[in-house]
Amino acid sequence: MRKYKLLMCLLCLYAPLMLKAQNKTLTGKVTDATDHAIAGASIMVKQSTAGTLTDATGNFTLSVSPSATAIIISATGFRSQTIDIGSNLSFNIKLEEDVAKLDEVVVTGITTNVKRRNLANTVVTISSKQLAGIAPAQTLDGALEGKIPGALINANTGAPGGGTSVKLRGVTSVYGNTQPLYVLDGVFIDNTATSGGLNAVTGAGSGGSPTSNQDNPSSRIADIRPEDIDNIEILKGASAAAIYGSKASAGVIIITTKKGRQGKTSISVSQDLGQIQARKLLGVRQFNADRAASLSSDSATSAALRQQYLDAEAAGAIYNYEKEVYGNKGFARNTVLSMSGGGERTGFYFSAATKDEEGIVKNTGYKNTSLRLNVDHRLSDNIKIGLSTNYINSSADRGLSGNDNAGVSLGIALSSTPSFAQLHPDASGNYPNNQFAASNPLQTIALMKNNESVNRFITGINVEAILQKGTKSTTRFVGRGGVDFYNLQTTALFPGILQFQAVNKGTSIQGATKNLNTNYILSLVNSLTVSNRLSLTTSAGVTQERGDYNNILNVATQVIAGQSNVDQAGALTATQFRAKYQNDGVFAQEEILIADAITVTGGVRFDRSSNNGDVAKYYAYPKAAISWNLTKLGIPENSFLNNLKLRAAYGEATNVPAYGSKFTSAVVSNIGGNPGSLINIQKGDPSIRPERQKEFETGIDFSMLKGRLGFEVTYYSKKINDFLMLGNLPASSGFSTQWLNAGDLRNRGIEVGMNAKPIVSKIITWTSSVNFWFNRSMVTRYTLPPVPQGSFGYVLGSFQIEEGKPATQIVGLNGAGVGVLGDAEPRFQMNTYNEITFRNRLSLRFLMHWKKGGDNINLTSLQNDFGGTSADFDNVTNKTGLPDGIYRITQVGVTAEQFVKDASYLRLREIGLYYSFTTMPVDFVKGLRIGVSLNNYLTFTKYNSYDPEVSNFGTGFSQGVDVDPYPATKRADLHIAVDF
Structure with missing residues (x-):
């Protein structure tokens, strides 16, 4: 035994x-x-x-x-x-090339996906090579520019640290959310742009609100490192994004980071070195004695200016201050270490990266340090767990630029500073006052500080378990979600020695923001194979998103010299904004695949939100789609077409009301030293309803020449019902404004895409894609009187919501009253991405982007005219014979047509040349890649400002407002990467 x-x-x-x-x-x-x-x-x-x-x-x-x-x-x-x-x-x-991307797997629901050959919606996919493998941008939001068909992307500022406005398929809201939802490995990412309170110094926003959005804060999606991303999928409309709920009202950008797989551990180290400089400078006015004298109409002052110019000329002290301020060539460094590998049950991906970039203005720049660990583990044959973790520390010194009513920002001060002014410090480092402006920009650069510092943790978890598995049916549990937490510190310091601090005697603005976002998705997915020609995928589940945003902003004046703490000051004003929300959802979806050729999808989502008037009420948002792959059914026979698919989709989505719009809030009051509360002049609406989108999309996809040429054509019509507006109330009501469901608008557009492989040989391979798209909006119902929105009124040009007109129209004085002067929506956009490879070693990649039409309200030129410093001030091209600068000034109050300018451009966004060594002299080195790249280096445009792609007024409804922004930049980089 x-x-x-x-x-x-x-x-x-x-x-x-x-x-x-x-x-x-x-x-x-x-x-x-x-x-x-x-x-x-x-x-x-x-x-x-x-x-x-x-x-x-x-x-x-x-x-x-x-x-x-x-x-x-x-x-x-x-x-x-x-x-x-x-x-x-x-x-x-x-393997055969899949130029038409028919085998690419894309998202169809929160927990389901399908191959592109059977997809009913348009889903844009951006690969890691397209995102960061041509000419890497400074931040992720910058890396998206020009790469998303159906999008209008504008830079809010060129300041280090990012900040862009992304609109997918037109205007989706006026005062509500206009930015897409970013989902990173299942985690709903917060993308709030938090003001640093600079309005307390610049007075840019009305009423002196310290939280004005005109100080160009960065968007928090800029924190994410592009190098860690494997691919990005963009769901542009309600028909695709509806299943993601109210946060997805403006579309969804799904980001998947890199994962490890079974095999030997691989290590990669890359180093980028580059230089950043201004894309374009406007130039300065060439002064002489007479022109200097003309800066004043007072005879004594005029004579003094003439003599001042002659003295400066004799001393060789004529300066180009624009070049001094914006002409710095910043050094850029980016280092990335990544490791990936795994065993039979566990895979991992780890990366450590650090970036340090100088700005084109001295004492500005951007730093980012990131650590990421992604682990996927299979507990058994039926259970697997994925964990993604990311820690980010970023710091952006953003300078002082943009709209300004106090004359203190760099651009506004420069606009009235002639080249013969003396702004440089003396031997002791003391700066003189600028007699022509409220500030000395050289002194401002040297002594002020405007910093955004972020510590951020993002953790996502994914659990999949097979609950039942038979010969024909499999039932899975899928759980996804995570936490996004960041601590943002904004610091703006203006020492009392600054020229414009003579009254405040030093200002310290300290902001602290804590934001916690959590979300989860719990679902069951059943796959049933009825026969070899019929399969069904059923999914249902619950979702929840929570947000807790807490911002405290302290503005201290009369700060003790050498101090920065707000308690070291004579006066202190504090403001706090707190916002909490909870969105709950229930969804169900059915997908039917017939003969691997016909796909029918139907689903519904029920949503409720704490921001709605009735917090307990669930609103229903259905979706339905069908695609019919004719070639899979043998139609047409004996054709040169490899794939022919017809598709149509419909979906509804929601955009919740603005936080607090259902309440009539109380504001603080102080009478005789006794604190108390008063009723706010903004009335709440307890019956406020969410905005509702209804989108229909249809199209045709086909490929030919053995898959080497593919086309995708899409038409969409998107309607937004009950969009939210802040309307005026009669004085007799006791209130001035109220949030209202004020009207309806619609967007219609066409998107055309082509993928091709024109050349395939052992020597040369050429892959190309071309996309064309346009959008047209129209306000179909509006219950309020039309009033200017989001700019400076009729005198300088403004947006205006008006029934029967485009939502993006620009109106203003036209010499005979008020009329339409332009439209911010482009007539169309196109892009083309190309990669040409020689002997699988040398690779040339480039991205071109053409935006035709789309007007900006350009007030940068106006500021320079008012200051008498425009480069073309003395040209005479108008019929009156006056200098152009003077003529343009005389037209202010007569017509705003001169401020509404065509912002068309053709831009070589990215170009990179890379060489790969695959045979190395030592075994432990598996590969070596070297390359050079240019980012935004060539732009062809007639637009007369720093950049036609500008949006000074933040990420909301207003776009294309140009008021002396931090200039756009271009960059050149050298890249080296080694694989072990």
């Missing part, structure tokens, strides 16, 4: 080894049609979790069980292949 027990123990110990010994080892190489190796191709055992990746030379080794029947080979940009194993142990596999 003892011998029997001993034998059984030995068998138990050696059984795993015996089983492993029975495994077969497969080897092979994966190449493309021109025999070039494909690195990173996925080799998976069919109906198993076992798999590996090809190395830099395209080779792979994979141990499989004797029961394995086939392997599935897939790679980004290629058609997937399934190969029977049989008795073979070695494979040479050629």
Whole structure:
């Protein structure tokens, strides 16, 4: 008996080894049609979790069980292949190019996806190479510019640290949310732009509100590192984004970061070195004695200015202050270390990165340090867990620019400072006052500080468990969600020695913001294969999103010299804004696939929000879609078409009311030193309803020439009902304004995309894509009288919501009253991305972007005219014979047409040249890549300001307002990357 027990123990110990010994080892190489190796191709055992990746030379080794029947080979940009194993142990596999991206898997629901060949919606995909592999931008939001068909993207400022406005398929709200929802590995990311309180110094916003959005704060999506991203999917309209709930009213940008897979650990180190400079300078007026004298109409002052110019000319003290302020060439450094790998059950990806970039204005710049760890672990054959963690520390010194009613920002001060003024410090470092402006910009640059500092933690978790698995049916539990927490510190210091601090005697503005966002999605997904021609995917679940935003802003004046604490001051004003919300959702969706050719999808989401008037009421938002792949059904036969698909989709989505709009709040009062509360002049509406979007989308997709040429054509019509406005009330009501569901608007547009591979040979491969799109908006119902919105009124040009007119119209004085002067919506946009590869070693990649039409309200030129410093001030091109600068000033109050300018441009956004070494002299180095790139280096435009792609007034409804912004930049970089 003892011998029997001993034998059984030995068998138990050696059984795993015996089983492993029975495994077969497969080897092979994966190449493309021109025999070039494909690195990173996925080799998976069919109906198993076992798999590996090809190395830099395209080779792979994979141990499989004797029961394995086939392997599935897939790679980004290629058609997937399934190969029977049989008795073979070695494979040479050629993958065909998937130019039309038919095998690309894209999102169809919160927990489901489908191959693009059966997709009913337009979903844009941006790969990691397109995002950060051509000419990397400073921040993620900058890296998206020009790459999303159907989007209008403007930079709020060129200041370091980012800040862009993204609108997908037109205006989705006037006063509500206009920015897309960003989802990072299942975590709903906060993208709030938090004011640093600079309005307390500049007076840019009405009423002196310290939280004005005109101080160009950065958007928090800029914190995310592009190098960690594997791909981005953009759901542009309600028909695709409806299932994500109220946060997705302006579209969804789904970000998936890189993951590790089974195989040997690989290490990559990359280093970027570059230079940043102003894209364009406007130039300065060339003064002489007479022109200097003309700056004043007072005879004595005029004579003094004449003499001042002659003295400066004799001393060689004529300066180009624009070049001194914006002419710094900033050094940029970016270092990234990444590791990825894994075993049979666990995969990991780790990255550590640091970035340090100087701005084009001295003492400005951007720093970002990031640590990321993604771990995927399979607990068993039925349960797997994914964890993504990211810590970010960023610091942006953003300077002082933009709209300003106090004459203190750099651009406004420069606009009235002639070249013969003396602004430089003396031998003791003391700066003179600027007699021509409220501030000395050189002194401001040297002594002030405007910093945004962020510590951020983002953690996401993904759990998938197979609850039931049969021959025809599989039921999965999918749980996703996470936490996004950041602590933002804004610091703005203006020492009392500054010229414009003579009254305040020093200002310190300290802001502290804590934001916590949490979300979860719990769902069940059942896949049922009725037959080989019919399958159903049913999903249902619950979601919840919570937000807790707390911002405290302290403005201290009469600050003691050398101090920065707000308690070291003679006066202190504090403001606090707190916002909490909770959104709950319930969803169900059914997807039916017939003969791998017809896909029918139907779903509904029920949403409620604490921001709605009735917090307990669920609003229903349905969606439905159908796609019909004719070629999968053999129609048309004997055709050169490889794929022909018709599709249509409908969906509804919601945009919740602004926080607090249902309440009539109380404001603080102080009478005789006794604090108290008064009723606010803004009336709340307890019956306020959410905005509702209804979008219909239809299109046709087809490819030909063996998949080397593909087209995608889409038409959409999106209606927004009950959009929210802040309306005026009669004085007899006791209130001045109230939030109202004031009207309806619609957007219609067309999007056309082409993917092609014109040249395929062993020497040269050329891949190209071209996209064309446009949008048209119209206000179809409006219950309030039209009034100017979001700019400076009729005298200088403004937006105006008006029934029967585009939502983006610009109105103003036209010489005969008030009329339409332009439209911020472009007539159309186009982009093209190209990659040309020579012998699979040398790669040339570039992105061109053309925006035709779309007007800006350009007030930068007006400021320079008022200050008498415009570069073309003395030109005479008008019919009156007056100098152009003087003529333009005489037209103020007569017509605003001179301020509404066409902002068309053709821009070489990115171009990069890279060379890859795959054969190295030492074994431990697997690859080496070197490259050079240019970002935003060439722009062809007639627009007369620093950049036609500008939006000074933040991320809301107002776009294209140009008031002396921090100039846009261009950059040149050298790239080196080594793989181990």
